[in-house]
Amino acid sequence: MNQSRGPWYLFTGLVLGLAIGLVYAWLLEPIQYVDASPRALSPSDQAAYRNMIALAYQANEDFGRASARLAVLGDQEPALTLRRQAELLLASGGTSQEAQALVDLSVVLQNMPATLTAQAALAAVSTPLPTHTAAEGTISSPVDITQTPAVTTPQATFTPRPTANNTGDQEVPYVLLEQETLCDEENAGRIVVEVSDQRGQPQGGVPITVNWANNGSNTFFTGLHPQISPGYADFEMQPGEIYSLRVGKIGEVVTDLQIQTCDSGEPGGWRLAFGVR
């Protein structure tokens, strides 16, 4: 009878050992990573890291440095990722200052020539900060990274476009240039805002504040829908609510905005065009 069992006990031992080994390697003592890159962080930690990059950019306006820092996160579309994060931040009750920083950096990234952002990213990849020491004579630092694009690119005279610094845009006295009712199905119940600068060019990263009854308020930014226009933003109105809207900090306030009833009987929205005179 024993002879008929054959070598199955060996197979049992092997499978049992394998199972114990996997439990040990995956659950009890999983491999610990050290010297990780920011792209290995959890999504929430990556968001915090990205947020810090945007705030630092807002502080120093050093695009090369910000671009190099973003490159280590490995985002496929960094500008889009920044915009989405700004939207999520606002939706979750985050501060408008942080959202503004994210939008500012997103707008600048969009306006940069692809070669420049690629070179900045390449600089970050090819000159990793940590692994060199002064003694080796191959010192690298964030300064090296930020200066590399300026040295190597023929577009050395790169200057951030005016949209890059949006802290000043908030102080611009935007005025209402056009106001019209929208009766297309796509914009039913929506306030569509278009902001342009002194030259009439669409302006991204401009904060728009909407207020309604009982201290309701929301701030959002132009530039979150670049596929439409860098100066575009929109807001969904609720039935029965009356809104006022201001562009920037000292722009003209538009009041009595509510869902319109079009000739067809369908709900309509508003299109508001702001600019600088």
Place this chain on the structure above:
Amino acid sequence: MRNARIFWFSISLVVGLAAGIVYGWVIRPLSYSDVSPEQLRTDYRVDYVLMTAEVFRQEGDPARAAQQLAFLGNEPVIRYVQEAIITGNEMGYSRADLELLGDLAAALQTWMPLQVENTP
């Protein structure tokens, strides 16, 4: 015969155990994602501190800087700045960047005792 079976069973168990560990640690370790900020490479951690210092220069708010530095782990935040200054110096950070880090360290040193005093 019975002893031989126990012996070979033990051998197969050990071989399976070794194979499982090799598979779980080497061939297919847990994915390289969701690591904590504490596990970031030193240069990235130093650069994060530098970002905090850059923001601090503009905002001048040590409490907010401390909150941002807490992202790096559970150590006292001043320690991260001190490490960043030492490492940044070794890595050849510019004088301007080192001054930023120094300003942040100084601000945190004067700010932290106040927090302690305010604590009942």
